[in-house]
Amino acid sequence: MNTKEGSQIWDWRWPETGRNQEALSKVVRDIVSPYEELIPPFCYPGTPLSGDLLSLAGPLLQHHINAIGSHTHGEMTDKEWHFRKGEGGFERIQRMEAQVIWMIASMIGGTRESVDGYFCGGGTEANLQGLWVGRQWLRQHPDPYHKGITVLSSGACHYSIVKAVEILDLGHHEYIPCHKCSKPHLLAADPKGNGLTVIDMDDAGQLCLESIEEVFHKKYELGFRQFLVVPTVGTYITGSIDPISEIGAFADQMSHKTGAHFYIHIDASFAGFTVPFVNPDAEIGFTVPQVHSMTLDADKMGRLPYPAGIFLCRKDLMHLVARKVRYVRGNEDDTVSGSRSSLAQVLGWYLYQSEGIDGQRAYVRRCLDARDQLVKLIQVQLPWVRVLPYSPWVNFAPMVIDIEDGAVPEALCEEGGLLAPYHLRSDFLSVRGECPQVVYKICVMPHTIPHLQRFVRDLKKAKESWGKKLV
Incomplete structure (x- = not known):
């Protein structure tokens, strides 16, 4: 590639005529994976794809399949599962996605009859879907003092939780400098009191139950009755695991005692693919009755290509955010994504079956x-x-x-x-x-x-x- 060709390739404008394909192809081929450098990164949770997944990915992309909608909906009749119709022409990948969703759910207390979900554009999108469903679920319940929804999560929650709170207009926040250390680590809550309230962590980096109880009672006295709780299984900075079953028990107790309503969404983006395989008795998901929905992220420890976010929820909760789409067969979309790739879910269907739980x-x-x-x-x-x-x-x-x-x-x-x-x-x-x-x-x-x-x-x-x- 000569100097002129090199400068043209990086010109930001769309060229009037086509450029040298060989030169352009070389730029693509020369992309280097940071995971395969002489010294690799020690903070990135991804990893190179296996050879068998790479061999399947090319032909699959060539098919240009749209996984629009979600595909776990249906019913059991005559001892056989009948899927609700989705967009035509993509029936095989729709069934494959449903199967891999239920395989993953089965590791955290879910079944085909009890869990819905779909693959999406990363853990950030799955968290947005979870808080969206949670908002709609809570809005079905009384808010007698018109206070809105309080979101409770620890200081180690992922930034996507704050982002989702903002997008869904649950509250507005900003980080401000601390008067003691001058570091911008303090989250200034929404002046109205709704939105995200940060719960203290204990010495192990886990959400502190005493702090949840204290914050709940303060909010309740102010008239709040709707609480969206977001514990984390594998926090982004330390990998700590919040006490899910204890949080669920607290929510259940307070709901019966005070009439407040709780929606619990678990962010298990990282550890959702570790904990169930090495500590299967840990209650981090749907074995806790009060848990409504979860995020997992298979482009981390799930070994799939980016993006491979996964949203899971209890059966039929997704109908709360469904939109009628007359020009799509099935006439409904209940996802943030809409049109989306089928790559991650199909490769996951292959990988998890070929290696099993043991792998x-x-x-x-x-x-x-x-x-x-x-x-x-x-x-x-x-x-x-x-x-x-x-x-x-x-x-x-x-x-x-x-x-x-x-x-x-x-x-x-x-x-x-x-x-x-x-x-x-x-x-x-x-x-x-x-x-x-x-x-x-x-x-x-x-x-x-x-x-x-x-x-x-x-x-x-x-x-x-x-x-x-x-x-």
Whole structure:
């Protein structure tokens, strides 16, 4: 490719005539996966696709199939499941999607008769769908003082929860600086009192039950009667798991005692594909009667291509957001997505059946064992790095890496820095309302396993080299 061709390729305007296809194809072929670099990222939860999935993906894309709508609706008659009609021409993938949805649901207490759902554009979209359904469900119940809906979640909830609250006009918020530490970690609640209220976390990074109870009673005294609770199974920064069954029991107790109404949506984007396979007795889903809906994300530990968000809910809740579409067979769409790809769900249908529960369990266990290995290396070789409490069932190792002022200097992480290839990512973590610490999200995936020793060595070198600069 000559210099002129190279500059033309990156011209932002649509060209009048076609450009050199060979040159354009080379640019596409030269895209490099960060997972396959000499040093891979240690914070990204994705991983390269297996060869068999890649071999199936090309022909499937060629078919250009639209998975519009959701396809788990139907009824049992004469001991046989009868699907409700969907858009014509795509019947096979509709049935495949329904089957893989129920396979996933079966690992968290769901059945074909009790759960609906669909694949969508990532965990963010699935959370939006969950809060949308939750809003509509709560609006069916009394709000005698016209206060609106209070959303309860921990300070470690995913940003998509705040986004969904804003999109659905449940409340409006902004992060503001703390007067003690000047860090913008405080979420200023909506002045009307509705919308998101942040619940304190305990020392393990889990949503604190005492804080939920305290906030609920305060809100109830102010006249709020509708509560949308969003616990997390595998928080984005530490991998902690909120106490789902205890939250459900509290909601049930308060509902009977006070007449308040609770909708519980679980964000299990990451750990929904780890916990059920290594701790199957954990109650993180539909085994808890008060849970209405869930988010999972198969483009993380589910090993499918982006995007592979999954929304699950109890049977027939999706009708609350259904819209009539006369020009589509079935005449209804009850998803945020509308038209969508069939790639992830079809590949999931193949992968999960071909490997079985044993295959997913082995994949998760390999990551957990490697995480434990990394923690031991850190504890022995880097006593100045503090590993925070972490779930035994989630392959995260959250760390406070104090090279300077409780964090890693930006110069070490950006281009040219010793730690730049690892793409370290951090966020503030506040426990029990205290000023936060900077926590680094270390996610141990198959592509990171061969590099654990080098990561520890490079952290040590970074600390030593930075210390010399300061002398």
